[in-house]
Structure formats: C-alpha cells, structure tokens
Amino acid sequence: MKVILLQDVKGQGKRGQVKEVSEGYAQNFLIPRGLARLATDGNMKTLDQQNKAEDKRKAQEKADAEALAAKLNETTVVLKAKAGEGGRLFGAITSKQIAEALQQQMKLKIDKRKIELQDSIRSLGFTNVSIKLHPEVKATTKVQVTEE
Template sequence: MGLPGTIPPAQGPARPALAVVDVQPHLQQPATDRGPGRLHLSAEGASRAAGGSGGGEAVKVILLRDVPTLGRAGTLVEVKEGYARNYLLPRGLAREATAGAIRARDVMRQAEEQRRARVQREAEQLAQGLSALILEMRARAGAEGRLFGAVTAQQVADALRQRGFPVDKKQVELEHPIRVEGFHRVAVRLPTGRLVQVTVNVVGQR
C-alpha cells in the first residue's frame, strides 16, 4: 500500500523484453532446374560468408569451379574457415590449398597455357594458308554458267581437307549453296573464333 495522497501505479500486462537478432547470411535453396554443384548464394550473402565477420579464421582454398564473388576455377582464394568447411568443400566447389594441391594446380595451369598457345599457333598457320588459297572446284554447269546442282558447305570442307586443311562442315559459314560458276568468298571459322575468307573458284564443266 502506498503513502497517503499518492496514486498507485497502473496495473497491466508486462511488456515483453526486446530481442535483438543477429541475422547471418544464409544459403538459398537451389531451384530444381539448376545443375549440381552450382553456387546458389546471393552476391551479398556470398561476399559476407566468404570474407565477412564470423566463420572462424581465414583459410586458403583452390576453387574447383567458377564461384561468383570469389573467382574462376583454379584460383587460389582466402575465405573464412566456416564458409570453406560448411559450403565450398562439401559441395565440391573448392579443395584445401595444401602444398600438393598447389603444385598440381600449377602443373595443370601450365599445361593449359601450353595447349592454348599451341591452338593459337596452329590457328595462325591455318589462317595464313586459307587466306592465300584459291580453292578450285569443278561442277557441271549450263551454257549461262548456272550449275546443275550446287556447291555446299560439306563439299567445300571436303575439298579443303583433301588439300591438307583440317576444316569440317561446321566451320564453313556458307549462307546459301553456290549455284553459279565463278569466284566466291567463303568464310571459315577457326577454332579460336576468328573468321578467315577463302576464295573458291567454281569451274563449270559442260
């Protein structure tokens, strides 16, 4: 009971204590149409999980696949231990950067660089040979020079291979078959993606 003349405090339901929740980045569930092993973190969530606060000490891993916000396959990166242990390693996205793993990565990287250099060198030689070539092809034609048939991309590829050029039908970009005799420019796409123009001379036979 209070002192005389004082107003007693109002009675009512007690207020709940204020709860402060620390929201941590969480993994998004992969959609059913996504392939296995793909990263399904949002860019912000992946960045925080990889290098943000929490997750233990930083560790080095080698990426086995391309991972958004981290890098491409073969890259040596530093991430939080928890992120590596709970996400990257069990999903086959990375491996521990042991001395042996780093040596193996360097060997594979060197082999890949040598392969790319070889492909580039062979493509350059092929481009020079095709650019200087005049490919003569014979086909039956009428008096006005129109062919009774047509010269197709497959026939151009076959003729190039007979002359020692490793070209298949898919590399010959011929919009329409050649139906008249004479000189024609035919595009050939090299393995590097470069387009080379080949001169094809269709000689009509009567």
C-alpha cells in the first residue's frame, strides 16, 4: 500500500516521501496517528503543490538573504570602547554588541548567534566580521572600534 508520510517516521522515511508499506502497518499505525495518508491521485497533487510552494518560499528567503548580504557588505559598524595604551581595549567587543549596534545604526534585527566571531575583538581599528544569513548566504561587514 502506498502512503504519503506527513511527518518523519523512524525507519520509514522523511516528511513528504511516498513509501510502500504493508497494509496493516498503514491502517493500524500510520494513518490513525496522523503520520501518513493514502497516496491517491488527489493527495499526490496536493503534495506536489505543497512541494512547489515550499521551493518558492525557500527561493524567496534566499533572495532576501542575498539582498541583505549586499547591504551588509557595504556597511561599517562603528563601536566605541575604552582603551588603554597601545590600542588594547579594557574588555572586549562581542557578537552581542555588534548585533545591538546593527540594530541601532541600520535598524536591522540580526541574531547574535549568526555573527561568526572566532574570538572577541580586543583592539582598536577595523575588523571584518562574517554574518551567516542563510545556509548558502554569508555577508562580511566591517566593524570599526574607536576610543571613547
């Protein structure tokens, strides 16, 4: 019996896949629990439309991320911090502070976990910071740390 999986089923497959399973397994377990539905022509067309809508949504998300990346690549974020001799900072600039500065200066809401800093910024000057906007799109913005 062919069924369309509505959710991931361990040992069977992922959501949206069409699988051939035994009739008893489908009738007694998958369908009553809402894990699958019969693979009729109507249900197959609905699945196809859902897949097309999902692909379109993902393409739109990627396009939006690329537009934001182009904007961020041209941006310089300016942060002020107290510094001592030789341009060393008292403390450090973290990804949280960079996210807050982006929020204030550009009105962009970017999650601090998407900002990829290998180590906190501990000196004055310019630093290139990578921001992961989408699994396939990264932006690089400059962070300028100046003395207060």
